[in-house]
Amino acid sequence: MNQFSSVKLIRYFFKFISRLGDGLFWYLLMAGLLIYENFLTIIPVMHMAVFGGLGTLIYLILKNKIARPRPFEVNQAILMQGKVLDRFSFPSGHTMHAVIFSLIAIHYYPFLELPLIMMTILISLSRVILGLHYVSDVLISFIIGFFIFELSLFISWNKIPSYFIYS
Numbered sequence: 001m002n003q004f005s006s007v008k009l010i011r012y013f014f015k016f017i018s019r020l021g022d023g024l025f026w027y028l029l030m031a032g033l034l035i036y037e038n039f040l041t042i043i044p045v046m047h048m049a050v051f052g053g054l055g056t057l058i059y060l061i062l063k064n065k066i067a068r069p070r071p072f073e074v075n076q077a078i079l080m081q082g083k084v085l086d087r088f089s090f091p092s093g094h095t096m097h098a099v100i101f102s103l104i105a106i107h108y109y110p111f112l113e114l115p116l117i118m119m120t121i122l123i124s125l126s127r128v129i130l131g132l133h134y135v136s137d138v139l140i141s142f143i144i145g146f147f148i149f150e151l152s153l154f155i156s157w158n159k160i161p162s163y164f165i166y167s
Contacts, residue, residue, distance in 0.1 A: 015082055018083070018094065022085065026101045048104045058144065059093045068090040099145025
């Protein structure tokens with residue numbers, strides 16, 4: 001997959017997608033949701049922020065404990081075509097957060113399903129195409145993100161009494 005990055009248009013497209021996955025896209029999504037419903041969307045946005053934060057904590061612990069080198073460090077044939085935000089490969093924080101934020105947003109706003117799933121897939125692909133992650137990093141990060149989302153539903157975040165929202 002990394003060999004696709006030798007095509008300039010593909011490389012620039014996935015660098016752009018990866019940059020959005022640095023957090024910018026998700027912050028814009030949360031701000032857009034707040035504006036969309038005139039700031040009545042504080043619960044979905046808080047839900048995303050809290051469990052995105054949990055994802056970051058899990059990501060940092062795993063990165064430092066596992067300390068897996070990035071693909072371009074192990075295989076000279078793999079080209080590093082993107083910005084490295086930290087030292088190690090596993091897990092893919094971009095993928096994990098894309099899954100967490102997308103699934104939470106879709107939970108509240110099902111009409112966002114298609115664009116958010118497409119964005120999640122593109123962000124995940126960007127990490128492999130740019131030589132920053134192994135396919136296994138992305139797949140396991142998808143699973144971790146899904147379990148964090150499921151945990152968020154188990155905690156019943158969306159059942160906070162409305163008097164906490166409007167008081």
